[in-house]
Amino acid sequence: xxxxxxxxxxxxxxxxxxxxxxxxxxxxxxxxxxxxxxxxxxxxxxxxxxxxxxxxxxxxxxxxxxxxxxxxxxxxxxxxxxxxxxxxxxxxxxxxxxxxxxxxxxxxxxxxxxxx
Amino acid sequence: xxxxxxxxxxxxxxxxxxxxxxxxxxxxxxxxxxxxxxxxxxxxxxxxxxxxxxxxxxxxxxxxxxxxxxxxxxxxxxxxxxxxxxxxxxxxxxxxxxxxxxxxxxxxxxx
Numbered sequence: 001x002x003x004x005x006x007x008x009x010x011x012x013x014x015x016x017x018x019x020x021x022x023x024x025x026x027x028x029x030x031x032x033x034x035x036x037x038x039x040x041x042x043x044x045x046x047x048x049x050x051x052x053x054x055x056x057x058x059x060x061x062x063x064x065x066x067x068x069x070x071x072x073x074x075x076x077x078x079x080x081x082x083x084x085x086x087x088x089x090x091x092x093x094x095x096x097x098x099x100x101x102x103x104x105x106x107x108x109x110x111x112x113x114x115x116x
Numbered sequence: 117x118x119x120x121x122x123x124x125x126x127x128x129x130x131x132x133x134x135x136x137x138x139x140x141x142x143x144x145x146x147x148x149x150x151x152x153x154x155x156x157x158x159x160x161x162x163x164x165x166x167x168x169x170x171x172x173x174x175x176x177x178x179x180x181x182x183x184x185x186x187x188x189x190x191x192x193x194x195x196x197x198x199x200x201x202x203x204x205x206x207x208x209x210x211x212x213x214x215x216x217x218x219x220x221x222x223x224x225x226x227x
Contacts, residue, residue: 004159042219043160043205056214090159105150107159 002027004093004108012114018079021111025072025093031055031103032074034066037088037110046089049074050096078113086115118143120208120218128224133196137221139189139206147209151180151191154203154220163191163204193223201225 005024013019025032033048045058049068066076072093078085089112092105120141129135141149148167152160164173164180166189173180177194193200206218 043207043217045215045217092159104162104165107152107161109157109159112157 004091004106006089006091006108006111008111009109010112010114012116013081014116015081015083017081018077019081019113020075020077021089021091021113023074023076023091023093023108025074025091026106029093029095029106030072031094031096032068032072033092033094033105034074034076035090035092036060037090038086043090046076081115083115086113088112118208118210118214118216120206120216122204122206122218122221124221125219126222126224128226129196131196131198131225131227135193135196135223137191137193137204137206137223139191139218141187141189141206141208141216141218143187143208143210143216145211146184146187147211149180149182149189150207150209151178151189152205152207154205156202160205196225198225198227 007022031050034046035043037043047057047066048055052068063079068074088110090107090110092107094103094105123138150165151163154160163175163178166173166182168184179192182189201224203220203222205220208216
């Protein structure tokens, strides 16, 4: 059974640009959640999607957005990049609402974004 | 304020030794507590999930304990191996559908 796939694994952008990251969940999983991980802040929750609907959102500015498609694949977008957006962006999939409650979360390997 | 604090921040041990990592939380209402292992440059991998009624849960050489009264959890690693070198993250789920992450303990195992 294939795991959670995130693309691209690494990318470099400059300030002011935008970026789109992709996440393909484990087959059959309907929940996808996104996280930002930095050395100083640790893992921080961005948002969760379930059956194409955003179910929950963390405390990030509106420059961070996401969506989920009918096949459960998800994308997140960051517009007007800032230096502080440099981070490892992780997505996790779960059978049912795994970010919350007792559902098991399965993480991808992450997309390492560097903003210059 | 919902918080999860882990200690120590970093730890160095010799291969074959045991170690214990701590997690204190002030999350309410509590739903469950999870421990994840994250290798450098990789995504976190779940080790255990414990609900309010569970005191101990094992996954191979990893044993997690939970004291819901004192709001403390520990992760005990037995007979450490070089492959145990990683960050260990404690995550508490609130019944209000929020996940609160600790900042992790960085463990290094040397031969």
